Amino acid sequence: xxxxxxFAGAGGQGVLSMGYCLAYAAMQEDLHVTYMPAYGAExxxxxxxxxxxxxxxxxxxxxxxxPDNIVILNNPSLxxxxxxxxxxxxxxxxxxxxxxxxxxxxxxxLYMPASELAEKSGSLRNANMMLLGAFIAMSGVVTMDTMxxxxxxxxxxxxxxxxxxxxxxVQSGYDWAAAELGKGRAAKKKTAKKPAPKARAAAGR
Amino acid sequence: MTKSKDKPRKQLLRGTEAVGEAAxxxxxxxxxGYPITPQNELPEYMSRRMGELRAEHPEENxxxxxxxxxxxxxxxxxxxxxxxARCMTSSSSPGISLKQEGISFMAGMExxxxxxxxxxxxxxLGNIAPSQSDYYQATRGGGxxxxxxxxxxxxxxxxxxxxxxEAFDLADKYRNPVLVVGDGMMGQMMEPVIFRxxxxxxxxxxxxxxxxxxxxxxxxxxRFFRSLILPPHEMEEHNxxxxxxxxxxxxxxxxxxxxxxxxADFVVVAFGTAARIARSAVKRCRDKGLKVGLIRPITLxxxxxxxxxxxxxxxxxxxxxxxxxxGQMVDDVRLAVEGRxxxxxxxxxxxxxxxxxxxxxxxxxxxxxxxxxx
Numbered sequence: 130x131x132x133x134x135x136f137a138g139a140g141g142q143g144v145l146s147m148g149y150c151l152a153y154a155a156m157q158e159d160l161h162v163t164y165m166p167a168y169g170a171e172x173x174x175x176x177x178x179x180x181x182x183x184x185x186x187x188x189x190x191x192x193x194x195x196p197d198n199i200v201i202l203n204n205p206s207l208x209x210x211x212x213x214x215x216x217x218x219x220x221x222x223x224x225x226x227x228x229x230x231x232x233x234x235x236x237x238x239l240y241m242p243a244s245e246l247a248e249k250s251g252s253l254r255n256a257n258m259m260l261l262g263a264f265i266a267m268s269g270v271v272t273m274d275t276m277x278x279x280x281x282x283x284x285x286x287x288x289x290x291x292x293x294x295x296x297x298x299v300q301s302g303y304d305w306a307a308a309e310l311g312k313g314r315a316a317k318k319k320t321a322k323k324p325a326p327k328a329r330a331a332a333g334r
Numbered sequence: 335m336t337k338s339k340d341k342p343r344k345q346l347l348r349g350t351e352a353v354g355e356a357a358x359x360x361x362x363x364x365x366x367g368y369p370i371t372p373q374n375e376l377p378e379y380m381s382r383r384m385g386e387l388r389a390e391h392p393e394e395n396x397x398x399x400x401x402x403x404x405x406x407x408x409x410x411x412x413x414x415x416x417x418x419a420r421c422m423t424s425s426s427s428p429g430i431s432l433k434q435e436g437i438s439f440m441a442g443m444e445x446x447x448x449x450x451x452x453x454x455x456x457x458x459l460g461n462i463a464p465s466q467s468d469y470y471q472a473t474r475g476g477g478x479x480x481x482x483x484x485x486x487x488x489x490x491x492x493x494x495x496x497x498x499x500e501a502f503d504l505a506d507k508y509r510n511p512v513l514v515v516g517d518g519m520m521g522q523m524m525e526p527v528i529f530r531x532x533x534x535x536x537x538x539x540x541x542x543x544x545x546x547x548x549x550x551x552x553x554x555x556x557r558f559f560r561s562l563i564l565p566p567h568e569m570e571e572h573n574x575x576x577x578x579x580x581x582x583x584x585x586x587x588x589x590x591x592x593x594x595x596x597x598a599d600f601v602v603v604a605f606g607t608a609a610r611i612a613r614s615a616v617k618r619c620r621d622k623g624l625k626v627g628l629i630r631p632i633t634l635x636x637x638x639x640x641x642x643x644x645x646x647x648x649x650x651x652x653x654x655x656x657x658x659x660x661g662q663m664v665d666d667v668r669l670a671v672e673g674r675x676x677x678x679x680x681x682x683x684x685x686x687x688x689x690x691x692x693x694x695x696x697x698x699x700x701x702x703x704x705x706x707x708x
Contacts, residue, residue, distance in 0.1 A: 149346070149524070152346055152524060153346050156344055156346055156526045157344075162346075162525065162526065163523050163524065163525050164346065164523065164524035164525075165519070165522060165523050165524070166522060187610075187613060187614070188610075189610045189611050189613060189614030189615075189690045190519075190607075190610060190611060190614075190687055190689065190690070191519065191523045192519070192687055194689055
């Protein structure tokens with residue numbers, strides 16, 4: 130097992146926190162894990178991203194050349210990472226801040242209006258945690274129980290309210306995605322199709 | 335800080351933070367440095383932890399200084415070390431070049447210190463991506479004069495912690511500067527780290543005494559620390575003493591990890607980040623039935639020549655030195671092998687981190703034609 134996940138968005142959206150939470154939870158499950166933030170020539174207000182690699186054996190490189198999963202929080206990240214994910218992998222996209230769709234048919238994608246959902250539930254700041262919950266529902270890299278415990282650990286120095294808010298956000302994201310994926314699976318049975326080579330060419334590969 | 339910090343517990347730490355925490359635990363009470371990417375999280379961590387330590391143990395007199403330059407940082411270390419304090423500085427390639435004068439002076443004056451180099455692409459300012467471009471500089475002394483520094487090359491964040499903790503003991507034991515070398519990947523990456531029970535917080539009062547340190551000459555004749563020794567016969571004697579010390583280090587301290595070398599007829603040699611890639615590539619080759627092994631030098635100086643030579647003696651068909659530069663350690667592999675087998679080289683410079691698949695391809699190509707060196 131070797132699962133590489135890239136989280137990408139704008140600085141301040143909580144992209145690095147998402148990656149850190151996933152890495153921490155994977156550590157709690159006694160898996161091998163690396164967390165690698167993008168560093169260096171990144172500019173303020175530009176894209177921020179990090180890669181989390183989870184495995185049941187030693188991890189060679191914390192940098193993923195073709196991640197299995199990509200979580201996209203804003204439009205510039207979609208533009209930058211459209212061709213980055215491996216064929217057959219998955220994309221989770223914050224559709225509140227992304228215009229249009231992913232122009233690829235060789236990957237699974239789930240569009241979640243995370244910013245809107247977060248705003249409705251009380252705070253826009255929870256969008257990242259809702260996406261993280263949805264990501265767990267999609268990928269199953271770690272269990273929800275571990276993630277909830279990890280959040281309690283990570284925010285242990287803050288007050289109880291911070292832990293509650295984050296745990297609730299992750300849970301509601303998970304529930305939303307689980308319901309959405311359930312619908313998707315039902316529909317997929319009717320219109321199952323393989324990615325056509327033409328479609329891949331159209332995606333600019 | 336709190337009691338829970340002392341019992342072994344898994345933490346998710348950045349490479350630079352692991353170095354910082356290990357240094358604090360090892361009794362480092364003086365840190366000076368000047369900012370440079372990709373190691374800035376280390377001085378940041380030290381500034382915070384030295385402050386915490388000062389609040390908790392004021393008698394330990396912990397000091398963090400952001401110096402005005404690399405030169406002043408290394409010379410502050412010289413001053414701290416001469417008083418017996420465990421001390422550390424860190425930088426990245428161009429900054430380490432600036433520190434070489436001070437390192438040479440400390441080697442000459444036989445002063446312990448730990449210097450961390452989070453290497454980047456070069457020469458010149460290069461870039462901040464992961465690279466192993468400073469192998470020659472690190473292993474040949476670095477500065478002017480007839481000396482070497484012990485060079486430790488961790489390949490995991492856990493090892494960043496373990497080897498830094500040990501670096502302080504080695505520096506004191508031999509009264510010599512010790513380098514810990516990583517790269518942008520080792521420095522920035524987070525991995526689980528455990529500080530074991532045999533790596534406790536060491537308070538200054540419980541560290542082995544340093545009778546040579548200068549802490550006031552009341553009641554004893556005065557002593558001098560200097561690297562200027564003008565009479566040739568005295569300088570020669572000093573060089574001989576350093577030489578004997580370095581020889582002792584070469585006998586006692588070389589260290590390497592061996593991965594499926596026993597039955598290998600092809601051996602990859604790689605350290606640090608490159609060794610991670612190599613380990614995965616070797617596994618891929620093994621899965622395909624190729625008898626490939628890995629020797630991972632943990633000390634770059636003293637170089638684990640002995641174990642490489644013994645491996646060559648057992649009839650290995652060829653060696654491959656794999657580095658993230660244009661071929662520096664390959665010289666040491668050749669010196670160790672002494673013509674017993676062909677030594678090949680493969681490297682990616684400039685901060686490009688090759689994939690295990692790419693390296694496995696190179697291994698397969700050479701494996702099938704081991705006699706032909708590139």
